[in-house]
Amino acid sequence: MTGNSKPILQIEDLAVAYGHIEAVKGISLTLNEGEITALVGANGAGKSTSLLAISGLVKAQRGRVLYRGEKNEGDDLVQMSPHRIVEAGVVQVAEGRATLTTLTVEENLALGAYTRKDKDGVARDLDWVYSLFPVLKNRAAGLAGNLSGGEQQMLAIGRALMARPKVLLLDEPSMGLAPLIIQEIFRIVQEINKTGMTVLLVEQNVRQALRIAQRGYVLETGKIVLEDTGANLLGNPKVVEAYLGG
């Protein structure tokens, strides 16, 4: 979906510190509606911290996260509670999957819809999630803890989709998975995006992330050092040298 450059999320000068550690040092990035935006960088660059600040799960030291959803003409997520941010349509899939292992697959998915009152819509979205991830349908009554790593990642994404987000924040969905499963996850991220959902994709799998992203940002020690289209970043000598083993 190129050509559509209407911003849905504008992050301005966002900074986060853990005590004396300045993890995110005033970053600015824009997510265009309906696009995949990649945020890439090495271990400890501040990727997860950035997502957690957008979701309200860690407190920003300064900066704004302006969100233009359907009803909100520029709410600042920094001023909102995590619960309200989810309700407004900005939903994060945490790093490391984090499914509730002692609940069934279907119970996990139902939890994702906890803010919603539209029962019919929830039922439709459950069907949609099962069509995206047929393996979850087969395992619906089984415990989430018995799923493989890849299946748990699918469940974590499926649970986030059950909140019907406008903006989906994905924190390293391919981490620790086998190559074939990684391909499957990236394919499904594209499929989700094709429904019009905006995606912010944090990845260490830089090549694959930039291949599917319209735009990308490179984060180094808490600062954005490069931003461009995904295709341009893939061909950028600095990116090739630092992240693509060139």
Ligand SMILES: Nc1ncnc2c1ncn2[C@@H]1O[C@H](COP(=O)(O)OP(=O)(O)OP(=O)(O)O)[C@@H](O)[C@H]1O
């Ligand atoms: N809860 C915390 N308390 C203190 N320091 C933290 C905490 N979480 C992260 N940090 C530090 O903040 C910096 C950024 O960490 P963050 O987890 O955001 O990086 P990341 O880019 O997501 O890394 P990774 O690729 O390893 O997930 C690092 O120096 C990290 O050690």
Ligand SMILES: [Mg+2]
């Ligand atoms: Mg991280």
